[in-house]
Amino acid sequence: MGLTTAVAVALPLSLPARAAAGRFPSSPKQRNQDMNSIITKDGTEIFYKDWGSGQPIVFHHGWPLSGDDWDAQMLFFLHHGYRVIAHDRRGHGRSSQVSGGHDMDHYAADVAALAAHLDLRDAIHVGHSTGGGEATRYVARHGVGRVAKLVLMSAVPPLMVKTPGNPGGLPIEVFDGLRDALAANRAKFYRDLSSGPFYGFNRPDAKAVPSVVDNWWRQGMMGAANAHYDGIKAFSETDFTDDLKAIDVPTLVMHGDDDQIVPIADSAPLSAKLLKHATLKIYKGYPHGMLTVNADVINRDMLAFFRS
Structure with a gap:
């Protein structure tokens, strides 16, 4: 032979x-x-999870994570009779590691393509951190006739970076430092961020949860370094003021007052003032990653808002 x-x-x-x-x-x-994914107009493959039936809830994840960051919410709301959907942003998780389009306009357009593909109506959109910016832009520019409610959790709007018009923002040097750390050693940077300020594990009385840190690191390292690098500009320098003013659906704005990633003073209260129908809920001592480490309280409060 x-x-x-x-x-x-x-x-x-x-x-x-x-x-x-x-x-x-x-x-x-x-x-x-x-594989539960769609191909956008520019050829980007967007992965998503779609479980259950009932009123749809679309979850928008933070930087540099994936739809998996919403596990605690996906299971909770699935068991309360909702249809739960979470996608991986372009360049993140299981979606395409493309070279371009890592900006809020593309992020929102990708969500619009997903919503059209699934024919989502009367949907609730929930965005955490960078995902809050993505959800804000989607609802303002693409969501008319499709969106029932919005939740902004530890979210980046209205604008993170310090400018003459936003004097309370963070200096651009803060975000330059994030880019430098990512480029120098992404794996170490992600470990340091998740084991420290993201979940408040660097606070004196805090007890780190290794499995939570490992899961954050796993999600981050699944994505593309270029998408995460460019994403820093997207979440820090995008001004959502006009988007917030345009949104007319009931919106729950949730933020921890010990958020070390998106400081509360220049975020949640300002967003609530710009929104037409906002409810502001501030959580004493909660960190940026409260959706995970304080999921019991967060889920209960969201459920009450959804049912109201």
């Missing part, structure tokens, strides 16, 4: 033959149908 014949026996179906036989997807269209 010659080498060619032996290989043919050992591998009876070539890759194209296996695709033709239906053993795995043969085209991007079939692949995204099988």
